[in-house]
Amino acid sequence: METAKVAIVGFGTIGSGVARLLLDHGERIARHAGKPLELVQIVDTDLSRPRDLKLPKGLLSDDLSKVVDNPEIEVVVQLIGGLEPARSIMLKLLESGKDVVTANKALLAEHGSELFDRARQLGRSIAFEAAVGGGIPIIAAISECLTANQVQEIHAILNGTSNFILTRMEEQGCNYAASVAEAQQRGYAEADPTMDVDGSDAAQKLAILAHLAFGARVDWRDIPRTGIDTAELPDMRYAKELGYSVKLLAVAKLAPEGLELHVSPTLVRHGTPLAEVRGAYNAIRVVGDAVGRVFFHGPGAGQMPTASAVVADLIDTAVGRMAITFRTLDLWSDDRQAPVAVRNPAKVPGRFYLRFNVDDRPGVMAEIAGILGRHRISIASLIQHETEEETDGVVPLVIMTHTAKEGAMSEAMKKIGELSCVHPGTIRMRVRE
Amino acid sequence: METAKVAIVGFGTIGSGVARLLLDHGERIARHAGKPLELVQIVDTDLSRPRDLKLPKGLLSDDLSKVVDNPEIEVVVQLIGGLEPARSIMLKLLESGKDVVTANKALLAEHGSELFDRARQLGRSIAFEAAVGGGIPIIAAISECLTANQVQEIHAILNGTSNFILTRMEEQGCNYAASVAEAQQRGYAEADPTMDVDGSDAAQKLAILAHLAFGARVDWRDIPRTGIDTAELPDMRYAKELGYSVKLLAVAKLAPEGLELHVSPTLVRHGTPLAEVRGAYNAIRVVGDAVGRVFFHGPGAGQMPTASAVVADLIDTAVGRMAITFRTLDLWSDDRQAPVAVRNPAKVPGRFYLRFNVDDRPGVMAEIAGILGRHRISIASLIQHETEEETDGVVPLVIMTHTAKEGAMSEAMKKIGELSCVHPGTIRMRVRE
Numbered sequence: 028m029e030t031a032k033v034a035i036v037g038f039g040t041i042g043s044g045v046a047r048l049l050l051d052h053g054e055r056i057a058r059h060a061g062k063p064l065e066l067v068q069i070v071d072t073d074l075s076r077p078r079d080l081k082l083p084k085g086l087l088s089d090d091l092s093k094v095v096d097n098p099e100i101e102v103v104v105q106l107i108g109g110l111e112p113a114r115s116i117m118l119k120l121l122e123s124g125k126d127v128v129t130a131n132k133a134l135l136a137e138h139g140s141e142l143f144d145r146a147r148q149l150g151r152s153i154a155f156e157a158a159v160g161g162g163i164p165i166i167a168a169i170s171e172c173l174t175a176n177q178v179q180e181i182h183a184i185l186n187g188t189s190n191f192i193l194t195r196m197e198e199q200g201c202n203y204a205a206s207v208a209e210a211q212q213r214g215y216a217e218a219d220p221t222m223d224v225d226g227s228d229a230a231q232k233l234a235i236l237a238h239l240a241f242g243a244r245v246d247w248r249d250i251p252r253t254g255i256d257t258a259e260l261p262d263m264r265y266a267k268e269l270g271y272s273v274k275l276l277a278v279a280k281l282a283p284e285g286l287e288l289h290v291s292p293t294l295v296r297h298g299t300p301l302a303e304v305r306g307a308y309n310a311i312r313v314v315g316d317a318v319g320r321v322f323f324h325g326p327g328a329g330q331m332p333t334a335s336a337v338v339a340d341l342i343d344t345a346v347g348r349m350a351i352t353f354r355t356l357d358l359w360s361d362d363r364q365a366p367v368a369v370r371n372p373a374k375v376p377g378r379f380y381l382r383f384n385v386d387d388r389p390g391v392m393a394e395i396a397g398i399l400g401r402h403r404i405s406i407a408s409l410i411q412h413e414t415e416e417e418t419d420g421v422v423p424l425v426i427m428t429h430t431a432k433e434g435a436m437s438e439a440m441k442k443i444g445e446l447s448c449v450h451p452g453t454i455r456m457r458v459r460e
Numbered sequence: 461m462e463t464a465k466v467a468i469v470g471f472g473t474i475g476s477g478v479a480r481l482l483l484d485h486g487e488r489i490a491r492h493a494g495k496p497l498e499l500v501q502i503v504d505t506d507l508s509r510p511r512d513l514k515l516p517k518g519l520l521s522d523d524l525s526k527v528v529d530n531p532e533i534e535v536v537v538q539l540i541g542g543l544e545p546a547r548s549i550m551l552k553l554l555e556s557g558k559d560v561v562t563a564n565k566a567l568l569a570e571h572g573s574e575l576f577d578r579a580r581q582l583g584r585s586i587a588f589e590a591a592v593g594g595g596i597p598i599i600a601a602i603s604e605c606l607t608a609n610q611v612q613e614i615h616a617i618l619n620g621t622s623n624f625i626l627t628r629m630e631e632q633g634c635n636y637a638a639s640v641a642e643a644q645q646r647g648y649a650e651a652d653p654t655m656d657v658d659g660s661d662a663a664q665k666l667a668i669l670a671h672l673a674f675g676a677r678v679d680w681r682d683i684p685r686t687g688i689d690t691a692e693l694p695d696m697r698y699a700k701e702l703g704y705s706v707k708l709l710a711v712a713k714l715a716p717e718g719l720e721l722h723v724s725p726t727l728v729r730h731g732t733p734l735a736e737v738r739g740a741y742n743a744i745r746v747v748g749d750a751v752g753r754v755f756f757h758g759p760g761a762g763q764m765p766t767a768s769a770v771v772a773d774l775i776d777t778a779v780g781r782m783a784i785t786f787r788t789l790d791l792w793s794d795d796r797q798a799p800v801a802v803r804n805p806a807k808v809p810g811r812f813y814l815r816f817n818v819d820d821r822p823g824v825m826a827e828i829a830g831i832l833g834r835h836r837i838s839i840a841s842l843i844q845h846e847t848e849e850e851t852d853g854v855v856p857l858v859i860m861t862h863t864a865k866e867g868a869m870s871e872a873m874k875k876i877g878e879l880s881c882v883h884p885g886t887i888r889m890r891v892r893e
Binding site: 044048052055056059060061156162163164167168171172173174175176177298299300303315317318319320321322323324325326329331332334335336337338339342343346347348351352354355356357 | 733
């Protein structure tokens, strides 16, 4: 019987998960692929690291040429993190005639254009379901299932680490530092979680989705982003009081003026599907002009959910579906439609949550409200509690605005910041409309 | 440039939606398919019915031979409802060399085996994304995206009409008849909504999903099912008081003893994704052994959502992906894996919500609790309110049980029904664990 020979390059946690599926569940995978997928080679620079599965003798090597020079290997799962040598090795694999499956969103967000062009020239494919949304099949959904639609909006929770931290803060009342520590302890956060909590990881994933759904060609560094590293417990409590949860939301929204793109902590109304996403889960809400609103929810990271997406890509590639998808989608190609313009962030309207630390004296509210009013920003709701705590005469004032332009909001915030009655530590978050 | 010529047979609401996408958004579809899809023929027996779009002259005909005898037509969207002539026409289309796209779940649930066999013999494909879950790409998710997994559980809201009615009852306090009338007025329910509200529609869809996910070959009529046509407002209120919503849930769950399958009104805990599905929406929660829990939510019916799924299938077929999927999945084939056994419903454990109408006198609770206890069914919670209404000495008693076997539950219910203190109108519903 015909078999498809596959290899894994980069053998960490995800790689072990992929190997386990291929080695332990070969029969199931053969049934879904119409033929067996035979894992013939694994390559990693580190041969001594303890791994959570037992490999057949001779399968693991530190010699990449065992893959590159083996013409029988059709598909390679490349799971090397970071940009280099991941980029060079992917080019080498493509040039040696292999189709590639990857989970490396940073690599695609950074070098997608070069890698996809090269793959096209060589008649090869790159599959990347695992790069966004972990086990959620969002890449297939947008690039194969919602193809009758013009996607109009994407609102997504794309970073499981941030969502875990926010959920701990909101539900257990743990502070930011303690929540980060717990995420690290549970394996949801790296030793250095910067890319997760500052919004970079979500921005890279959003750049990929925005390219798939809108043809946008945007450098992820140009996507305005705010992380959750400034998240504070009082805001969780006020948000809850107002009927909202705080989520790190990645947004891409098409308007006649262009594409709105940003990543930021956002108040999401209780009872809506996005507000109910807890822990390390991811979720993506897509609006298409034909289908309406479709919502996907699942594990955003982790060994086996990510391996599930990688192996689905492996099957897609081995059976020939991926070659077709890759050719028809023509991603990151210069021949594709003219890219949609990214909208000037200052012109994007939105509702805002504001928390000021203000002097506890008469007239303060009037000064702040006056500045908002002069910038045509109207107040939707307001919280100022009596407090029995020692406040040194400084109290929190929480304002939720109606829709206002981001630019006007920024100007008003600057002016309010100059008031002598307003102390440092002002918080501004978006509110999902 | 190469184009794919397509036709529509059966030109009702969905057909008009498909035609609109093909005619008005051809450029977008060509981009996603890598080539234009040209709608060259529409066939319907009724030429005079008013339709909500203007067709180019000569496109609509009542002569099926214009499709069957045109060798240039590669793919046909067949949107004829019911079993006959839908079945005969599909066979005819396959035999004339066409690939077929359909939304007719009743036809597949009834004749899937025959139709898929015939398509395979002829080297053709049948695509049916729109048959289950409307605009939600659940067929692709299970058959292409979760292929690394053994699916373990499916919990789904598959009938939008029922969910709309239940939502009206729960949120607006409208009674069943008024909610049905409103569903009809809004176009969510047929003039005769029997198949929707008695669970048949959901059972047909569940039979298809169970085949895809578990290889089960089950006659949908053999799936135990209870509809929402016995739903009453008091149960909505008691469920809410206990922290639950009532949903018509379709369940397929793999256990060592076999596959548990049923459709029934079920109490679903507030705050879980399934409980938050409102109105005419559908949702499917899939658990796979690698990916874990994935959740899909979207419009379960309606012209454009269904057309979105049909056109995605059309694109998949035109580009050649569907031929591969159809071949590798080998659906309803006798050569496929041995079908999983369906579990004896009497042996399936579950939690239950019970409402009895009982005499308002001492000792009644003891009698009922005694029978439950003798059947080893333990009580988790209980509601009996003081009432100021005129009750004729009959009051409601609501019991939520811990896990018990369906068979023991049925025996206990029979015994309780024989008690002189228990009046007719007992309600029993499952509780999602």
